[in-house]
Amino acid sequence: MxxxxxxxxxxxxxxxxxxxxxxxxxxxxxLEDTVTKRVVASDFVLEVTTPTVIGTGETMKVKGTLEYTGIKPVEVTHGKPIIRFFFSGSEEERSYADVGYYTEFKTGQVIEVEDEFMVSKKGKKNLYVDMTADIELTMDPIEILVK
Missing domain, CATH: 1.20.5 (Single alpha-helices involved in coiled-coils or other helix-helix interfaces)
Incomplete structure (x- = not known):
């Protein structure tokens, strides 16, 4: 036994x-094919998660989060969505509302924005992240290899 x-x-x-x-x-x-980039400015943290290698004809999904880490509530004027993505490997165009929105951020508040692009161009392409708010946050383009 x-x-x-x-x-x-x-x-x-x-x-x-x-x-x-x-x-x-x-x-x-x-995990090697996905990257998360982070930018911190004043009382805000912007994180973007995206694939770094993708095939032509696939749908690329990207996600951005904006977190307020300050102590006092703050009102931010912005467009909609507050985080915008532009991808040089796609021929899709976006139409956004540039003004007219405001959000009062409180400590720990997080806003998530997701977007997707139909990938149509091969080679080394860039994902650009833009903020449409009166917050000074700049993120360098993220390089993506399209096979």
């Missing part, structure tokens, strides 16, 4: 190790 338990434990351990190795490889591979 003792040898059967030892053998069962050994098999179970081997299966667990193989599963962990296979799981680790696939998730690590996926």
């Amino acid at each position: 003792i040898t059967i338990n030892k053998m069962s434990n050994s098999i179970l351990m081997l299966v667990s190790v193989v599963f962990m190795v296979l799981s680790g490889c696939s998730s690590t591979e996926k």
Whole structure:
């Protein structure tokens, strides 16, 4: 009975190790194709998450978050959406409202903006992130390889 338990434990351990190795490889591979860039200015933090490698004909999904880290509430005038994305690897055009919105930010408040682009041009392209607010935040373009 003792040898059967030892053998069962050994098999179970081997299966667990193989599963962990296979799981680790696939998730690590996926993370290399995605990047999160962060810019901090005054009491705001802007983070953008985007793939860095994508194929022509695929849909590229991007996400931006704007967090207020200040202590006192602050009112911000902006367009809609407050975070805008432009991708040089797509022929899609966007139409936005440039003025007329305001948000009162309180400590820890987060605004999320998601967008997607149909990828149509091969090569090294750029994702540009723009803020339409009276907040001084500038993010360098993010390079994306389109295969």
